[in-house]
Amino acid sequence: MSREPKNSFPVPRGPHPQSEGRGCGRKKDCLREAQKNEQRDGPTEPRSTYTVTCPERERREREAQKNEQRDGPTEPRGTCTVTCPERERREREAQKNEQRDGSTEPRSTYTVTCPERERREREAQKNEHSDGPTDPRGTCTLMCPERERREREAQKRLHRFEMMPGMEKDRWPRADPTRTVKEYSRPAAGKDATRPHDLRPPSVLLKTVCYLINAIALSPSLQPWTEVYDFVFDRLRSVRQDMIIQRVSGPECAAVLERIVRFLLYASYRLCEEPLRLYDPRINDTHLQESLSWLLSCYCVGHHPHQEEFQALSLLYNLGSTRALQHALELPEEVRAAPAVRLALSVNRAHLERNPVRLLRLARRLDFLQSCALHRHLEACRRHLLLLYSYGHSSRNCRFPLRELARLLALEDAQAASLCRACGVSVTGDRVSFSKASYVEPPPGERQSTRSYELVDRKQGDHSLALVLHGSP
Incomplete structure (x- = not known):
């Protein structure tokens, strides 16, 4: 049995299904002859059957x-026959000028000008160079922008102090435009x-602060006061945020911060x-x-009627x-x-001299708001007094x-007995x-600060809280 070449394709042995009953003897003879030649000479390369030539192109x-073998590769040559003498002349003149004067900046070919617009742009550039970039100025005349009020109303994020009266328990409460105040929002990426x-603007910010104090903080019907504090604290934080963005300064800034x-x-x-x-x-x-730090920096420029008050509060x-x-x-x-x-300097000096008796004696001369500022230091001052007396009067008899x-402790x-037992x-x-x-320091956080009637509450007297928070005229 003859072995077929390795690279040859097998030829079907049986008759083609469609060749049954047809005369295909000549085709079979051709195939057999091709197989014999392939077995004898090996596989042949496929030959092209394209016989039409293009004598002119081939030549x-x-x-x-x-020519390329004799002279080397030639550069590509242009076939464009149309010239532009005017453009070529301009290019040559530009090259000569550049060689003579050095490289020049590209020149604009825009010839239409707008004198009024150009004048405004130049003035804006001068102001920006002299004063720096301009700060954004608010144009909202309400305590809460219209867009934010609608969003919070749709998302049910209204505080009960901002709802229409009588709608606090409704499923979809409506916002009262005269009571809604812009809330604080943290800066986020992509948020303008x-x-x-x-x-x-500063005038609206001052109006907002006065509303928060008069209508919310001083209202006897809004309870508990911790909720009142949370609401006012958040809205005051939003006020400061608007002031920072606009870089408000001067008397308007001081009036709000005070x-x-x-x-x-x-x-x-x-x-x-x-x-x-x-x-x-x-x-x-x-x-x-x-x-307080921002307010004191505002006092560095100009005259402010309440500067002495807040300089003393900062010390206390x-x-x-x-x-x-x-x-x-x-x-x-x-x-x-x-x-x-x-007076504030005297209190500070008594504290630095570690003289709690004199400090508490001077504290009786402070007014109500100054006593509120000093109150957080009174507990440590009283413990220091007990420590000194424990060493100075240490005797069994x-x-x-x-x-x-x-x-002496102003209690x-x-x-006073409770404080002594704790120490x-x-x-x-x-x-x-x-x-x-026997003297011991109470563990941190064991004794909570308490209100003091003798040194703080009693001093409010007949003064209304509105006068205290807004300051004397």
Whole structure:
């Protein structure tokens, strides 16, 4: 049996299904002859059957190949016969000028000008170079922009203080445009916070702060006050955000910040007994310090009628701070000579001298808001007084009157006795026994700050809270 070549294709042996009954002997003979030739000579290359030639084209190609072999490859030649003398002349002149004068900047071919528009653009560029980029200015005349009010109304994010009266329990409450206040929103990527129609100008910001104090914070019908504080705190934060974006400064900025600082100081005292889940003193302190620092920087330029008041509040709130003391000592002479600033400096000096008795005596001379600023330091001052008395009156036979100690501490008898027991001081009836061996510092966070009637509440007297928060005219 003959073996077929390796690279050959097998030829079908049987007859083609369609060739049954037809004369295909000639085709079979051709196939057999092709197989024999392939077995003898091997497989052959496929041959082209294209027989039509192009003599003229072939002749040109052969001549080009001969010339390229003899002379090397030739550069491509253009076939365009149309010239542009004017354009060529301009290009040559430009090249000559460039070689003579150096490289020139590309020149604009725009010949149509608009004198008025050009003048405005030049003025804007001059102002930007001299004053820097202009800050966005708000154009919103409401306490809450229209777009935000509609969004919050559709998303059911209205506070009950902002709803239409009588719709607090409805499924879809409506917003009252006269009571809705813009809420604080954190900056986010892709969010444009500088749109003028979303920003409130300084006059509207002052109006918003006055509304929050008069209609919300001072309202006796809105309870509990922790909820009132949360609402006012968030809206005041939004006010500061608009001021920062617009870079508000001057008397308008000071008027807004003064009311914000007064409110935060008052809230720090009024909510000092609340649990941490309802009131966080650290957050309040952070925003109070930022507002107070911003306000003091506003006082560096111009004259402000309430500057002495807030310079004193800064010293009392930051009692013992070297930075606050240095700032106060660098104030102009007329500001340092003000009675409020002089009293605050005396309190600060007593604290630095570690003289709690004198500090508490001077604290009785402070007004209501100044006492609110000093209140957070009173607990540490009283413990320091007990420590000094525990060493100075440490004797088995010494008995100190509880009433006299309560007077020095500016506390009631029961409150003074509770503080003594927390510090390890023995209290027997109306007598106190001091011992340096028994005094202990209370663990941090065990004793919560309490309101003080003697040093704070009593001083409000007949003054309305509105007068305290808005300041004397």
